Amino acid sequence: MSRFAPRLLGFSLLCALALPALADTPPANKSATPKELLQQSKPGEWRKPDPNNLLEMRLPQGKVLIELAPDFTPLHADNIRTLVREHYFDGLAIIRVQDNFVTQWGDPEDDDKGDKSKLRSLGKAKKTVPSEYTRPIDAKLPWTALPDGDVYAPEVGFVEGFPAARDKASGQEWLTHCYGAVGVARDVGPETGSGSSLYAIIGQAPRGLDRNLAVAGRVIQGMEFLSAFPRGTGPLGFYEKPEQRTAIASVKLAADMPAKERPNIEVLRTDSATFAALIEAKRNRRDDFYRNPAGKIDLCSINIPVREAKP
Amino acid sequence: MSRFAPRLLGFSLLCALALPALADTPPANKSATPKELLQQSKPGEWRKPDPNNLLEMRLPQGKVLIELAPDFTPLHADNIRTLVREHYFDGLAIIRVQDNFVTQWGDPEDDDKGDKSKLRSLGKAKKTVPSEYTRPIDAKLPWTALPDGDVYAPEVGFVEGFPAARDKASGQEWLTHCYGAVGVARDVGPETGSGSSLYAIIGQAPRGLDRNLAVAGRVIQGMEFLSAFPRGTGPLGFYEKPEQRTAIASVKLAADMPAKERPNIEVLRTDSATFAALIEAKRNRRDDFYRNPAGKIDLCSINIPVREAKP
Known part of the structure; x- marks a missing residue:
C-alpha cells in the first residue's frame, strides 16, 4: 500500500512522464492525462529560451x-x-x-561578518x-x-x-x-x-x-x-x-x-492550448486517486513543463 | 550590500529572534516587531502539546x-x-x-520494486x-x-x-x-x-x-x-x-x-491575541525593508511560533 501516493503533476516533462502505469490507460470517459496532453502537444507550442536570457x-x-x-x-x-x-x-x-x-x-x-576588503570587484557592472x-x-x-x-x-x-x-x-x-x-x-x-x-x-x-x-x-x-x-x-x-x-x-x-x-531545452509556451489544458487537468484531477477535485488552482501551484529539445 | 535581504518572519521563535539588529529599535511611530510581539506575549497564550499527541x-x-x-x-x-x-x-x-x-x-x-515478503508487520495496528x-x-x-x-x-x-x-x-x-x-x-x-x-x-x-x-x-x-x-x-x-x-x-x-x-516545547495558541498581531505584522510588514505591504496573507504563509518551554 501507499506506494503511489500522493501524486503530483510533474515540475518537468520528465517528472510528468514518470507517472505510474495506471495513468497510461485512462477509462474512455475520462479526459486526457497530463502525459497524454504533453505527448499530443504541437512543436509550435514549445519555445527555446533566448540564449541571451x-x-x-x-x-x-x-x-x-x-x-x-x-x-x-x-x-x-x-x-x-x-x-x-x-x-x-x-x-x-x-x-x-x-x-x-x-x-x-x-x-x-x-x-555581516564578511571582510569587506576581500569583496570581489563587480568590474564594469553597476553597484546598484x-x-x-x-x-x-x-x-x-x-x-x-x-x-x-x-x-x-x-x-x-x-x-x-x-x-x-x-x-x-x-x-x-x-x-x-x-x-x-x-x-x-x-x-x-x-x-x-x-x-x-x-x-x-x-x-x-x-x-x-x-x-x-x-x-x-x-x-x-x-x-x-x-x-x-x-x-x-x-x-x-x-x-x-x-x-x-x-x-x-x-x-x-x-x-x-x-x-x-x-x-538544449524547450519550455511549454504559457499562451498555448496545451498549457491551458494542463492547468485544467491539475485544477480538476481526473485520475482515480483524487475523489474531490479542487475545482481551483493557485498561481504558484502551476508548473511550467520543460523538456530536452531535439538535437 | 544584500546581506540582510529578504527577511522572513520566523518559522519558530528562534528564527524570529534572529532578525537583524535593525529590527530591535523600531521608530516610535511604528508597530511592534514580531520579536517584540513574542516578547510581550503572555504565558497563557502558549500551550504545551498533549504528550499523547x-x-x-x-x-x-x-x-x-x-x-x-x-x-x-x-x-x-x-x-x-x-x-x-x-x-x-x-x-x-x-x-x-x-x-x-x-x-x-x-x-x-x-x-513498486519492494519485496512484499519482507514487509514489516503492522502488529496490532489496522492495515487500513x-x-x-x-x-x-x-x-x-x-x-x-x-x-x-x-x-x-x-x-x-x-x-x-x-x-x-x-x-x-x-x-x-x-x-x-x-x-x-x-x-x-x-x-x-x-x-x-x-x-x-x-x-x-x-x-x-x-x-x-x-x-x-x-x-x-x-x-x-x-x-x-x-x-x-x-x-x-x-x-x-x-x-x-x-x-x-x-x-x-x-x-x-x-x-x-x-x-x-x-x-519541552510550547506552541503559540492560534486563538491568542499575539498570534493575531503576528498575522497582521506579516500581512502589513512595517519594517523599513518593505515599501509595499501586501495587505493580505495566505493561510499557508503563516508560521506558528514554537519555543523551548521553561524547565
Whole structure:
C-alpha cells in the first residue's frame, strides 16, 4: 500500500512522464492525462529560451538553468549579464539557505561578518540598479489570465513563461515570488540591489515580497539542487562557517557558450492550448486517486513543463 | 550590500529572534516587531502539546516533532500511536523526496520494486483506516478565521494550532496541506491508508490534496531536516537505491518517554491575541525593508511560533 501516493503533476516533462502505469490507460470517459496532453502537444507550442536570457549555473550537485526576464527587469538582466561575462560568480558560493523561504548565492564576504576588503570587484557592472519591482502593464505582451482568483493581487496569470500579477487600478504588473522565482537580494534601501547576490524561492510562495524586490527570472531546470542544501543555522539562514557553503563552479550565459555545449531545452509556451489544458487537468484531477477535485488552482501551484529539445 | 535581504518572519521563535539588529529599535511611530510581539506575549497564550499527541522522530540530522490532530483524524491518530508503541518506524527510512512536494517515510519494501515478503508487520495496528478526509464542522472547537480569502476553500483559518478550511454549504471542515502538514500516504482506493507511511509537505502547499488525503498532524519543529534531503530520482521522487535512503533511528510518543527526556516545547495558541498581531505584522510588514505591504496573507504563509518551554 501507499506506494503511489500522493501524486503530483510533474515540475518537468520528465517528472510528468514518470507517472505510474495506471495513468497510461485512462477509462474512455475520462479526459486526457497530463502525459497524454504533453505527448499530443504541437512543436509550435514549445519555445527555446533566448540564449541571451539563459544562464547555466554549475554546482557540484548538477546544472541549474535560469531564464532572465528582461521585459520586466531589463536593467537587472543587463547587469547580471555583465557580471556573468566577467565570470563574477565563478568560485563564489551558496551563502544562505533559509527553510521554507530562499536559497541565496553570491560573495561570502558580503554579509555581516564578511571582510569587506576581500569583496570581489563587480568590474564594469553597476553597484546598484533602479528597483524594477513593477512595470506599467504592456498590452503587447501575451497575457494568459488565470481566472481562479488570488489572495494577493487583483489579477494573476502568465506572461512570456513567467507567473505574474497585475493591478489595472495602478496600471502596474509584476512577476510573482512563486517557487523557483529568482530575485535580487538588496539592503534596506530600495535601490541597493545589483544582481551580484540572487535568491531562489524554495518554499511556500512568499508573495509579500512581490512589489518589494526585483524578480530577475526563474529557475527552469535544476530547482531540486537549489532546494536541498542543508539549511543555514545563522541569522536568516546564512551559513556560519566557510565549509558549510557550496562553491559555484561557474555561471555562464548560453549565448556565450559554444553551440554544442549550450543547454538544449524547450519550455511549454504559457499562451498555448496545451498549457491551458494542463492547468485544467491539475485544477480538476481526473485520475482515480483524487475523489474531490479542487475545482481551483493557485498561481504558484502551476508548473511550467520543460523538456530536452531535439538535437 | 544584500546581506540582510529578504527577511522572513520566523518559522519558530528562534528564527524570529534572529532578525537583524535593525529590527530591535523600531521608530516610535511604528508597530511592534514580531520579536517584540513574542516578547510581550503572555504565558497563557502558549500551550504545551498533549504528550499523547506529540511524536518525536529521530533522524541522523536531528529531531523532528510532529503534533497529531485527533480532533480531525482520530482513527489515524490511534493507529499511528499503536504503530509507534510497537516501534514500527524504528529502523525504517525516508523513502521518497519529491521536489516542491513531499518527503515520505515508511517501509522501503512498500513500493513498486519492494519485496512484499519482507514487509514489516503492522502488529496490532489496522492495515487500513477509514478515510477521515473531512469532518463535520464542530462549533465547539476554537475557530480563528483568516479573513484574507483563499483560492481553494470558502473559509480558512486556524483550529487548535492547525491551518484549516471549512465549507458551511457541505457542513464539513478539514486540515489543509500547508508546508509541514503530515499526511497519510495511501494507494488508489480511498480507504487504503493506515499511517504506516506518512508524508510531510516540503513546498508550495498542494491544496489539491485537501479532502483527498487524511492530514494526521503537523511538523512543529525540525522541518528543516525533512525538507533538505536529496530529491529522489525515481518515479514520484522515490529513492532508487537503498543507500540513498536515510534511516529513521526511532519514532516515540512523548507520553511514553521518561519525563526528563520528553520534548519541552510550547506552541503559540492560534486563538491568542499575539498570534493575531503576528498575522497582521506579516500581512502589513512595517519594517523599513518593505515599501509595499501586501495587505493580505495566505493561510499557508503563516508560521506558528514554537519555543523551548521553561524547565
